[in-house]
Amino acid sequence: MTMKNIVAVAATIMNNQPKIDYEAFKLETLKAFPNLKLDQYDEEMIAYANEHKVPIIQLEGLAFLKQIVRLHKPQTILEIGSAIGFSASQMAKCSNAQIITIERDELMYQEALKNIEKQNLQNRINIHFKDALEAFDLVKDMRFDMLFIDAAKGQYRRFFEMYEPLLNEGGIIVTDNLTFHGLIFEEIKDRNLRQLVRKIKEYNAFLLENENYETSIFQIGDGISISIKKEGTK
Numbered sequence: 739m740t741m742k743n744i745v746a747v748a749a750t751i752m753n754n755q756p757k758i759d760y761e762a763f764k765l766e767t768l769k770a771f772p773n774l775k776l777d778q779y780d781e782e783m784i785a786y787a788n789e790h791k792v793p794i795i796q797l798e799g800l801a802f803l804k805q806i807v808r809l810h811k812p813q814t815i816l817e818i819g820s821a822i823g824f825s826a827s828q829m830a831k832c833s834n835a836q837i838i839t840i841e842r843d844e845l846m847y848q849e850a851l852k853n854i855e856k857q858n859l860q861n862r863i864n865i866h867f868k869d870a871l872e873a874f875d876l877v878k879d880m881r882f883d884m885l886f887i888d889a890a891k892g893q894y895r896r897f898f899e900m901y902e903p904l905l906n907e908g909g910i911i912v913t914d915n916l917t918f919h920g921l922i923f924e925e926i927k928d929r930n931l932r933q934l935v936r937k938i939k940e941y942n943a944f945l946l947e948n949e950n951y952e953t954s955i956f957q958i959g960d961g962i963s964i965s966i967k968k969e970g971t972k
């Protein structure tokens with residue numbers, strides 16, 4: 739990765755990123771993943787994300803995520819980090835799952851709510867406006883077939899440890915952004931960025947070493963892991 743790219747990513751973290759050309763990216767991605775089947779609502783959400791710099795899942799990662807959902811056929815999914823409800827909508831539309839999604843940013847939450855209702859998915863997706871680190875009580879009596887972790891990257895391990903006891907045996911935990919724009923392979927000069935990258939690397943190691951889970955990390959999209967909860971793990 740070039741210095742220019744590293745600076746661009748650092749700028750992203752400072753909420754000042756240059757616009758991604760989603761149109762060009764989408765055309766390229768759609769060629770490779772025709773089964774994405776984006777509808778008018780998806781297009782609108784992608785346009786909104788581009789306009790307002792909302793970091794929704796990359797389309798390549800999305801194609802992968804949807805195949806995971808189609809293969810695993812979860813009945814229940816818990817998502818940490820809804821943003822505008824894009825990935826939750828996508829998972830709902832390619833499955834029969836009931837989805838709980840948690841978002842701590844009020845603007846994001848309001849936008850997600852609108853998107854869910856617009857698509858008439860309110861019976862399938864239940865969104866909570868709350869910090870996921872304080873939301874355990876909302877879901878503690880539920881059990882999930884899949885967790886999708888896609889929120890503050892520095893907290894991934896805490897999300898994992900907090901919610902994995904609610905995962906059924908054989909269930910899966912999918913985590914996004916594990917290669918973080920390729921930065922985990924780079925030497926980083928900026929101190930804050932370096933700390934964040936270190937946390938992501940530590941999370942990757944934690945996943946791979948966790949004996950209760952069988953984990954693979956794929957360099958797809960922004961880096962996605964699948965961790966399968968082993969039989970006999972409570």
Ligand SMILES: C[S@@+](CC[C@H](N)C(=O)[O-])C[C@H]1O[C@@H](n2cnc3c(N)ncnc32)[C@H](O)[C@@H]1O
Pocket residue numbers: 793794795818819820821822823824825826840841842843846868869870871888889890893
């Ligand atoms: C990468 S975006 C999620 C993108 C979304 N999953 C998608 O692909 O459409 C991360 C979101 O997580 C939210 N978030 C970060 N930390 C959180 C936390 N502790 N609890 C709840 N939401 C959080 C952010 O506000 C942001 O909207």
